[in-house]
Amino acid sequence: MMRLIAGVAQHRGVRSAVRYLRLVLAWVLGLVLLGTTATALGVAVYPQVTGGQALAVLSGSMEPGIPVGGMVFTQPVDPDEVAVGQVITFVRPGGAGELVTHRVVGVDTTGLEPAFTTRGDANDVADLEPVPASAVVGTPRWVVPELGRQAAVLHSPKGLGALVLLVCAVVALAPGRPSLQESADPAGDAERPDEVRPPLRLV
Incomplete structure (x- = not known):
């Protein structure tokens, strides 16, 4: 028992x-x-909600500050207030709507609108094409590592x-x-x- x-x-x-x-x-x-x-x-x-964009990072041109696989949350910016040293997100000239996030290394105000010379922090040379003010869509507000990779997998x-x-x-x-x-x-x-x-x- x-x-x-x-x-x-x-x-x-x-x-x-x-x-x-x-x-x-x-x-x-x-x-x-x-x-x-x-x-x-x-x-x-x-x-x-914010008028900005959530963009997955596909290249390492801005490493280590903006790593591959991360996600950049942008906010709108007035092109007239963009200065040298600021990071901007813009439509690549001649890039069929491709969005790029690079740092401004030069500003040209001699034309009808400001034009920016940009370069990735990890790149040795500046981008070939200047970025017109009308192509600027925002500036990074937050960067979340690995979130872009996770979002890509989820979709x-x-x-x-x-x-x-x-x-x-x-x-x-x-x-x-x-x-x-x-x-x-x-x-x-x-x-x-x-x-x-x-x-x-x-x-």
Whole structure:
């Protein structure tokens, strides 16, 4: 009888440990899902709220200050206030709409509009084409390392698939109501060895 009681207690301990582990995993995966969702929402909403842009960094021309795989959050800037030493984001002249973030190393005010000579911090020479003031779209406000890489993965088919699996895992691991089998007493009469049953009466 004592062996049976010990076995039941051990079974309950294992079941409690498994339930606790599932709860911890559900919380961890839930936090990951919450962080991923908040990041994606923030990147999508930022341009609408601030008028700036959220841009993934694809090259190392501005390292180490702006690393590859990071994300640059820009804010609008008045081209007339741009000075030497300031970092700007602009549409590359002749680049079919390509956006570039480089540092201003020279300002030419002799034309109809200011023109800026730019250079990446990691580059040895300045950019070939001067940047007209009309091509300036903003200046960096924040730089978040690795966020651009994560955003690219999230928007890929594999990233979306992983997100769906993450949601399914959170739902599967989330604690719920115990089943009828779990609610029943697995020990049965074994947990009440001292119970005295009334004798049968024969009439």
